[in-house]
Amino acid sequence: MSPTKIVDARVLVCSPGRNFVTLIVQTDDGVMGYGDATLNGRELAVASYLRDHLVPLLIGRDPSRIEDTWQMLFRGAYWRRGPVTMTAIAAVDMALWDIKAKYAGMPLYQLLGGRSRDRMLVYGHATGRDVAETIDAVANLKEQGYEAIRAQSGVPGLEKIYGVSQSGKAYEPADGDLPTTEAWDTAAYLRHVPQLFEALRVKFGDELQLLHDAHHRLSPNEAAQLGRSLEPYRLFWLEDVTPADNPESLRRVRTQTVTPLAIGEVFHSLFDCKLLIQEQLIDYIRASLVHAGGITHWRRIADFAAIYQVRTGCHGATDLSPITMGCALHVGAWLPNFGIQEYMPHQAPIEDVFECDYRFERGYMYCGEAPGHGVSVNEEAASKFPYKRAYLPLNRLKHDGSLWDW
Ligand code: CS2
Numbered sequence: 190m191s192p193t194k195i196v197d198a199r200v201l202v203c204s205p206g207r208n209f210v211t212l213i214v215q216t217d218d219g220v221m222g223y224g225d226a227t228l229n230g231r232e233l234a235v236a237s238y239l240r241d242h243l244v245p246l247l248i249g250r251d252p253s254r255i256e257d258t259w260q261m262l263f264r265g266a267y268w269r270r271g272p273v274t275m276t277a278i279a280a281v282d283m284a285l286w287d288i289k290a291k292y293a294g295m296p297l298y299q300l301l302g303g304r305s306r307d308r309m310l311v312y313g314h315a316t317g318r319d320v321a322e323t324i325d326a327v328a329n330l331k332e333q334g335y336e337a338i339r340a341q342s343g344v345p346g347l348e349k350i351y352g353v354s355q356s357g358k359a360y361e362p363a364d365g366d367l368p369t370t371e372a373w374d375t376a377a378y379l380r381h382v383p384q385l386f387e388a389l390r391v392k393f394g395d396e397l398q399l400l401h402d403a404h405h406r407l408s409p410n411e412a413a414q415l416g417r418s419l420e421p422y423r424l425f426w427l428e429d430v431t432p433a434d435n436p437e438s439l440r441r442v443r444t445q446t447v448t449p450l451a452i453g454e455v456f457h458s459l460f461d462c463k464l465l466i467q468e469q470l471i472d473y474i475r476a477s478l479v480h481a482g483g484i485t486h487w488r489r490i491a492d493f494a495a496i497y498q499v500r501t502g503c504h505g506a507t508d509l510s511p512i513t514m515g516c517a518l519h520v521g522a523w524l525p526n527f528g529i530q531e532y533m534p535h536q537a538p539i540e541d542v543f544e545c546d547y548r549f550e551r552g553y554m555y556c557g558e559a560p561g562h563g564v565s566v567n568e569e570a571a572s573k574f575p576y577k578r579a580y581l582p583l584n585r586l587k588h589d590g591s592l593w594d595w
Pocket residue numbers: 229362402404454504505506507508531581
C-alpha cells in the first residue's frame with residue numbers, strides 16, 4: 190500500500206517535566222508520523238516556523254517523497270541553515286521516515302540498509318558537587334552496567350557549574366522562567382579537571398571508558414593544555430573544548446594533544462563540520478538528528494565522516510525528545526561508523542506522553558522492531574502539560590562579571 194497525500198500536520202508543544210515540540214503528520218489513510226522539533230530555550234520559534242511556514246507546504250504532498258521534501262524545505266526557502274530552520278526541517282524529515290517505514294511495515298533501520306550491529310553502546314552522565322560525589326555517581330552508573338561514563342564535577346571556588354545538579358536530582362539543561370547565572374574561572378577549572386580524572390582512574394582502574402565535556406569554554410591554547418594534562422587518564426573523548434564557531438581552532442589543539450576530541454552538538458549541517466572532518470581534527474562528530482536536518486541530512490554527515498575515519502557520538506541530552514532518540518538508535522543500528530550514543534534518561538512524567546519501544550540494558554541501547562522509528566505521542570496526555578518558558582543559564586566570568594561562553 191502506498192500513501193497518496195498528507196492531509197494534516199500539527200504542532201504540539203508540551204512540558205512533561207521539560208518542554209518538547211512535536212510535529213505530527215497524518216496521511217489520507219490515517220497513518221501518523223512523529224517528528225521532534227525541540228530547540229532548548231527557543232521552542233516557540235520552531236513551533237511558529239513549522240506552523241506558519243512549513244505546514245502549508247506539506248498539506249497535499251506525497252509523504253513518500255522524503256528527499257524531494259527535504260530539498261524543497263532546505264534549498265527552496267533561499268534562506269538556508271541556522272538552528273531554527275534545521276530543527277523544523279528535521280521534524281518534517283523524521284515524521285516522513287516514520288510514515289514510510291510504517292507503510293513498509295518495517296522498523297526504520299531496515300529501510301536505511303539493515304543492521305550493522307546488535308546494540309548501541311551508550312555513555313551516561315556522572316555528576317557531583319565535588320570529586321567524592323562524582324566518584325559515587327560513577328560507581329552508581331557502573332553498577333547499572335554502563336561501560337562508558339561522562340564525568341563532571343563542581344570546581345572549588347565556583348558555586349554552580351554546567352552539568353552538575355545542585356538539588357541532588359538528575360541534572361536538567363534548563364532553568365526557570367528567566368535564566369540563572371553561573372560564575373566561571375578557567376584557571377580553577379584547568380587545575381581541577383586532571384585531579385578529578387586522577388581520582389577516577391585510581392578508584393576504577395583502566396578499563397572504564399571516561400569522557401568529559403568542557404562546554405565550549407576554552408581558548409585553543411587552554412584546550413591544548415587540558416588535552417595534554419588529561420593524556421595520562423586516556424579519555425574516550427574530550428568534548429567541545431573550544432567554541433564551535435571557529436573550527437580552525439581545533440588545528441592548534443589537535444597538534445598539541447592526542448586526547449581524542451568530540452564536537453558538534455550545536456552544529457546544524459554538514460557545512461559546520463566539513464573542515465573538522467576533512468582535516469581529521471576530531472575523532473567523533475556529535476551533531477544531533479533534531480538540530481542537523483533530520484535523518485536525511487544527518488546520514489550525509491555520518492557518511493562523509495566515515496571517509497575520514499571519524500565516528501559518531503550523537504547528542505542525546507534530555508532536551509531532545511524521545512523521538513530523536515528513537516531515530517538516532519535506528520540510524521545507529523545501521524550506521525557503519527557509529528561510535529557511541531549519549532544517553533540521559535528522561536525524567537517522569539515523560540512516559541505519560543511519549544511511548545517508546547527502545548530500551549536501555551546494561552550499558553547498551555536497543556531499538557525496537559515496531560514499524561517506524563518506534564516513538565509516538567499521546568496527544569491527550571500531552572495537553573495536560575502546557576508549555577512553560579525555560580532558559581538555559583548564563584555564564585559570566587567570576588572576577589569581573591563579563592559574559593562567557595555557555
Ligand atoms: C550537553 C547538553 O549533553 C551534552 O553534552 O552539553 O546538556 C547541552 O548543554 C544541552 O543539550 C543544551 O540544550
